[in-house]
Structure formats: C-alpha cells, structure tokens
Amino acid sequence: MGETFDLRGKRVFVAGHRGMVGSAIVRRLAAEDCEILTATRAELDLLDQAGVRRWMADRRPDAVVMAAAKVGGILANDRFPADFLYDNVVVQTNLIEGAFRAEVGKFLFLGSSCIYPKFAPQPISEDALLTGALEPTNEWYAIAKIAGLKLCQAYRRQYGVDYISAMPTNLYGPGDNFHLESSHVVPALMRKAHEAKLAGRKTLTVWGTGTPMREFLYVDDAADALICLLKTYSSDSHVNVGSGQDITIAELARTVASIVGGDVEIVFDTTKPDGTPRKLLDVTRLFATGWRPRYSLRKGLEQTNEWFLRHVEKGDVRLGAA
Ligand code: GFB
Numbered sequence: 588m589g590e591t592f593d594l595r596g597k598r599v600f601v602a603g604h605r606g607m608v609g610s611a612i613v614r615r616l617a618a619e620d621c622e623i624l625t626a627t628r629a630e631l632d633l634l635d636q637a638g639v640r641r642w643m644a645d646r647r648p649d650a651v652v653m654a655a656a657k658v659g660g661i662l663a664n665d666r667f668p669a670d671f672l673y674d675n676v677v678v679q680t681n682l683i684e685g686a687f688r689a690e691v692g693k694f695l696f697l698g699s700s701c702i703y704p705k706f707a708p709q710p711i712s713e714d715a716l717l718t719g720a721l722e723p724t725n726e727w728y729a730i731a732k733i734a735g736l737k738l739c740q741a742y743r744r745q746y747g748v749d750y751i752s753a754m755p756t757n758l759y760g761p762g763d764n765f766h767l768e769s770s771h772v773v774p775a776l777m778r779k780a781h782e783a784k785l786a787g788r789k790t791l792t793v794w795g796t797g798t799p800m801r802e803f804l805y806v807d808d809a810a811d812a813l814i815c816l817l818k819t820y821s822s823d824s825h826v827n828v829g830s831g832q833d834i835t836i837a838e839l840a841r842t843v844a845s846i847v848g849g850d851v852e853i854v855f856d857t858t859k860p861d862g863t864p865r866k867l868l869d870v871t872r873l874f875a876t877g878w879r880p881r882y883s884l885r886k887g888l889e890q891t892n893e894w895f896l897r898h899v900e901k902g903d904v905r906l907g908a909a
Pocket of ligand 1: 661770775776799
C-alpha cells in the first residue's frame with residue numbers, strides 16, 4: 588500500500604508517551620526521520636481543555652498519536668466506571684478538538700477491541716461495531732472509545748481532515764502495569780507466577796474459569812502496525828490491530844508458568860469474572876497493508892519476562908500503583 592502521510596521532517600506528538608503503548612510508539616518512531624514531541628503530566632494536563640488548546644497552538648504538531656488513556660484490566664474497569672468513562676471521554680475530546688483547532692493534519696486515535704458487542708461473530712470485523720450489547724464489565728471504557736472513534740469520523744466528514752482510528756486487541760509487553768488488581772491478565776499472571784516461585788508456593792491462581800479466549804499482541808508489534816497505519820491509511824472506517832490468533836486463558840497461564848519456571852498447579856478462582864467469552868479480531872484490513880506481527884506469543888512473553896526481572900531488580904516496575 589502506498590504512503591499517504593510522509594513522516595519525514597514532521598513533528599509528531601505522542602500523547603501518553605510514558606505508558607506501555609506510548610513508549611513503544613516513541614521507540615518505533617525513533618527509526619523514522621521525524622521529530623517526536625512529548626509532554627509530561629506536569630507540563631500538560633490532558634484533562635484541561637484550555638491547557639491542551641494552548642499546548643497545541645504553541646507546539647504545532649503535524650501529527651498526533653493518541654496513546655493517552657485511562658486503562659486497566661477487567662476488575663478495574665468494573666470497579667471504576669466513572670473514571671473510565673469520564674477520563675477517557677475528556678482526554679480524547681480535548682486532544683481531537685485541540686488538534687483540529689491547531690490545524691493538525693493527521694490524527695491517529697487508539698481504541699480497543701472491547702468496543703465490539705459481547706457476542707459478536709468471530710473473528711470480529713470492523714463492521715460489527717454497534718450491532719449488539721457490550722460486555723458489562725467494560726462498557727464504560729468501550730462507550731468512551733466508541734465516542735472517540737466517532738469523533739474522529741465526524742471531524743473527517745465535516746471538515747475533511749485526515750483523522751483515523753485503530754482498535755488494538757489485548758496488548759502486553761515491557762512497561763505494562765503489574766499491579767495485581769488493576770492490571771490486565773498477562774502482567775498479573777507473570778507477577779503471580781514469580782511470587783509463587785519465590786515463596787515456594789505450588790499454586791497459580793487464575794481468575795474466572797480459564798475458558799475465555801483472548802488474542803494478544805506484543806506492544807512493539809502493535810507500535811509497528813500503528814506507525815504503518817499512520818503512514819499508509821486514510822479512511823473513514825477504523826482498523827482492527829491484532830495478531831489474528833487467540834488462546835484460552837488457561838493455556839496462557841500454562842505458557843506464562845513455563846516461562847517463569849517453578850512447578851505450579853493452576854487453580855481457578857471462579858468468584859472473579861470471565862468477561863467476554865471470545866474477542867478475536869478480523870485483521871484482514873490491517874494485513875492488506877502488508878504488515879505482519881514479528882513476535883510469537885511465546886517470544887513476546889519471554890521478552891516481557893526479561894523486562895520484568897530487570898525492572899523488579901531495579902525496583903522501578905509498577906507493582907504498587909493502582
Ligand atoms: O486482561 P483482562 O483483565 O481483560 O482479562 P479483558 C482477560 C481474561 O483473563 C478474563 C482472566 O477472562 C480474566 O478473568 N484472568 C485470569 C485475569 N486471571 C487474571 C488476573 O489475575 N488478572 C486479570 N486482569 N485477568 C479488558 C477490558 O478486558 O481488555 C478493557 O476490561 C480493555 O476495557 C482490555 O478493553 C483490552 O480482556 O477481559
């Protein structure tokens with residue numbers, strides 16, 4: 588697919604550059620001939636509309652990649668519905684509207700595969716959007732993300748700007764949140780497996796029944812796909828970003844346990860929710876660009892495990908912050 592947006596010499600603002608996804612995007616953009624703009628929370632509060640407008644007017648990016656979001660796993664989504672809806676709607680609206688006012692030509696909005704109906708036909712094509720009821724544990728986050736992709740579409744239709752949206756599957760990798768209550772499943776299981784090994788415990792507790800299926804994509808693969816879309820994609824409809832393969836949570840737990848080492852039996856805590864039974868994305872549209880993932884799940888998990896070990900030693904992994 589040909590390039591529709593030439594990054595050379597451009598100023599690209601990565602909103603949320605300290606997060607797992609934003610930092611992978613910054614790593615990936617370093618290979619491009621462009622200037623990367625970032626702002627810490629102290630420099631720019633994305634919840635402050637006037638501040639975002641000022642920052643955009645002042646720094647004048649040519650493109651914005653929106654990786655800033657309030658994110659969390661199944662339990663955090665369920666417990667903090669107001670935060671997940673309010674923070675995400677306000678941050679994304681400030682960024683999209685602020686970019687438009689500052690005449691930013693290209694905007695890449697990031698959503699999530701949870702925008703689709705709970706019982707969408709598998710693999711889930713982009714057309715499944717708004718065809719059925721959402722999964723209740725994360726409907727607040729999903730509603731925010733649907734509003735974000737619709738806002739990009741609306742600006743595109745009304746003003747002809749090149750604002751596009753990507754919907755990544757479940758991502759994992761270096762820089763993830765390893766807090767046991769607020770994290771996603773990969774970092775949670777990795778941390779639990781390490782703690783079991785250190786304490787000589789013989790069990791690894793997995794939430795739910797272990798039967799739900801999830802598709803995982805290593806964050807550096809996701810960043811590569813997103814930069815590919817930034818350069819080559821320009822259309823009204825959003826694009827799914829995934830690996831095209833899924834596994835059960837029980838299989839994931841066994842794989843994580845085998846990488847971490849230690850001899851653990853997997854037990855299921857069925858007082859915790861399963862969430863969506865399956866959400867495998869149809870990645871035909873993304874793969875039509877020629878892009879393919881480079882990391883197998885096992886390789887990505889090994890890399891994440893190495894990162895986790897290095898950062899636990901240095902004491903700077905996010906183990907405590909909810
Ligand atoms: O990753 P996760 O929290 O998010 O959970 P979702 C995935 C599956 O893993 C669920 C199970 O079936 C969980 O019950 N699981 C097993 C665990 N053990 C654990 C554990 O120790 N911690 C966690 N967190 N899960 C999120 C949405 O849904 O997906 C967000 O809440 C977002 O909105 C994200 O869309 C990508 O895949 O269920």
